[in-house]
Amino acid sequence: MKSRSGRTATAATASGRDAQPFMTTLNEFSRCVAQYDPHALPVSAAQAIVRQWATPVTAVERVPLRDALDRVLAADIVSPIDVPSHDNSAMDGYAFNRTALATIESTVDLTIVGKALAGHPFAGQVGTTQCVRVMTGACMPADCDTVVPQELVERSADSTSIRFAANALRAGANRRLTGEDLVRGHAALRAGRIMRASDLGLLASLGIGEVSVRRRLRVAFFSTGDELRSLGEPLEPGSVYDSNRYTLFAMLRRLNMDTLDLGVVRDEPAALEAALRSAAASADVVLTSGGVSVGEADFTKQLLQTFGDVAFWSLAMRPGRPLAFGRVWSGNHPGLGLPALFFGLPGNPVAVMVTFYQIVREALLLMSGATPQALPLLRAASRQIIRKRAGRTEYQRGVAGQDAHGQWHVTPTGSQSSGVLSSMSEANCFIVLGHDEADIAEGEHVDIMLFDGLI
Ligand code: AMP
Ligand code: MG
Numbered sequence: 001m002k003s004r005s006g007r008t009a010t011a012a013t014a015s016g017r018d019a020q021p022f023m024t025t026l027n028e029f030s031r032c033v034a035q036y037d038p039h040a041l042p043v044s045a046a047q048a049i050v051r052q053w054a055t056p057v058t059a060v061e062r063v064p065l066r067d068a069l070d071r072v073l074a075a076d077i078v079s080p081i082d083v084p085s086h087d088n089s090a091m092d093g094y095a096f097n098r099t100a101l102a103t104i105e106s107t108v109d110l111t112i113v114g115k116a117l118a119g120h121p122f123a124g125q126v127g128t129t130q131c132v133r134v135m136t137g138a139c140m141p142a143d144c145d146t147v148v149p150q151e152l153v154e155r156s157a158d159s160t161s162i163r164f165a166a167n168a169l170r171a172g173a174n175r176r177l178t179g180e181d182l183v184r185g186h187a188a189l190r191a192g193r194i195m196r197a198s199d200l201g202l203l204a205s206l207g208i209g210e211v212s213v214r215r216r217l218r219v220a221f222f223s224t225g226d227e228l229r230s231l232g233e234p235l236e237p238g239s240v241y242d243s244n245r246y247t248l249f250a251m252l253r254r255l256n257m258d259t260l261d262l263g264v265v266r267d268e269p270a271a272l273e274a275a276l277r278s279a280a281a282s283a284d285v286v287l288t289s290g291g292v293s294v295g296e297a298d299f300t301k302q303l304l305q306t307f308g309d310v311a312f313w314s315l316a317m318r319p320g321r322p323l324a325f326g327r328v329w330s331g332n333h334p335g336l337g338l339p340a341l342f343f344g345l346p347g348n349p350v351a352v353m354v355t356f357y358q359i360v361r362e363a364l365l366l367m368s369g370a371t372p373q374a375l376p377l378l379r380a381a382s383r384q385i386i387r388k389r390a391g392r393t394e395y396q397r398g399v400a401g402q403d404a405h406g407q408w409h410v411t412p413t414g415s416q417s418s419g420v421l422s423s424m425s426e427a428n429c430f431i432v433l434g435h436d437e438a439d440i441a442e443g444e445h446v447d448i449m450l451f452d453g454l455i
Pocket of ligand 1: 225228
């Protein structure tokens with residue numbers, strides 16, 4: 001049964017997961033992953049599990065070029081033309097036949113026989129002792145192979161000829177070749193590409209005004225917690241404003257997701273179950289925050305075990321230890337109704353951001369049909385001792401910069417508590433401390449992941 005574009009109602013065919021017919025549940029699949037420990041799964045193992053289940057949406061839509069910004073290209077774009085479509089001048093100067101002058105050693109005098117501007121070619125013939133005045137982008141006149149820049153020539157008093165040192169120029173200098181940018185019949189952009197500014201321009205240069213992109217991924221999210229208040233509500237003692245929904249909204253929008261904000265849900269199993277089911281009914285992915293720990297009001301994990309499929313719920317990671325990943329269905333039983341991938345993020349605001357970028361982001365991009373690039377890491381000297389326990393991956397917040405010699409350095413922001421959201425605003429990078437790493441000495445090098453381009 002096809003009920004939403006690209007999604008089907010049965011578990012087996014939902015988003016084409018028949019690729020693992022021998023695995024009945026995500027839970028079983030996860031148990032086969034090396035280092036599987038549901039109580040403290042290493043980050044790399046968690047990423048590997050999530051990657052396996054992030055199946056791309058299949059539906060495609062045609063959009064005008066401008067609307068393709070940040071969308072995922074659904075098919076390769078094969079160039080219908082050569083770009084540039086003709087040899088042309090890269091400089092303002094004079095076009096001539098350098099090859100014919102090969103034996104000339106010193107200065108050369110050429111008679112100007114015409115002019116070519118961008119969009120206004122010179123149609124005549126050019127002899128070996130002649131040249132044509134050309135502007136940047138003008139078609140190379142027939143028989144000409146080289147352009148001498150105007151700064152290098154001396155014009156005769158009557159402006160009918162030029163003189164210059166021909167041996168200062170090799171044949172072909174300052175000439176742009178047909179197809180130098182894009183060759184007709186070759187792939188100009190590959191499917192899976194997230195369209196950026198240069199790609200829009202590139203497609204325009206091919207004369208393409210409309211493209212096929214994958215449909216946007218629909219991501220529903222809600223916060224859980226009896227203490228949470230929405231903006232505009234009074235803040236009684238013991239309550240806090242719900243900030244996670246705003247952070248999540250912004251992070252999802254940056255990835256160009258179609259977002260569905262389902263508000264705040266109380267710490268009550270029935271309310272949570274209803275919210276999870278309705279989220280699964282209307283989205284590809286469901287994100288929640290809070291309630292995945294082991295406290296008395298943390299029901300998400302239990303619920304997932306009864307009407308979902310849970311792969312893991314605790315990572316060897318800080319912040320972000322409690323993190324549930326699995327699948328939920330809109331029906332009242334695993335496999336019934338519409339499926340959605342589920343991430344139960346921790347409640348602490350910093351942990352929400354860290355787990356989103358380190359675990360959720362790649363899955364969302366893969367499900368959108370994109371080919372995600374590994375996030376680049378830089379090596380930076382720590383300006384401070386950093387306490388770190390081996391056996392978990394840590395993502396501390398840091399302020400990185402370069403010294404006068406261009407060397408990178410980083411200083412952790414003050415508090416590394418996962419509740420201190422201001423540390424994320426203050427920081428400009430994550431300090432990534434690997435699973436096996438222990439304390440870092442002052443001056444020791446660490447990996448950093450810059451927020452620029454990420455957040
Ligand atoms: P929990 O994981 O539900 O135990 O929550 C951990 C901490 O994060 C608690 O201090 C919560 O009050 C806080 N928290 C949970 N959800 C949110 C939210 N949406 N906005 C701000 N703080 C939150
Ligand atoms: Mg809570």
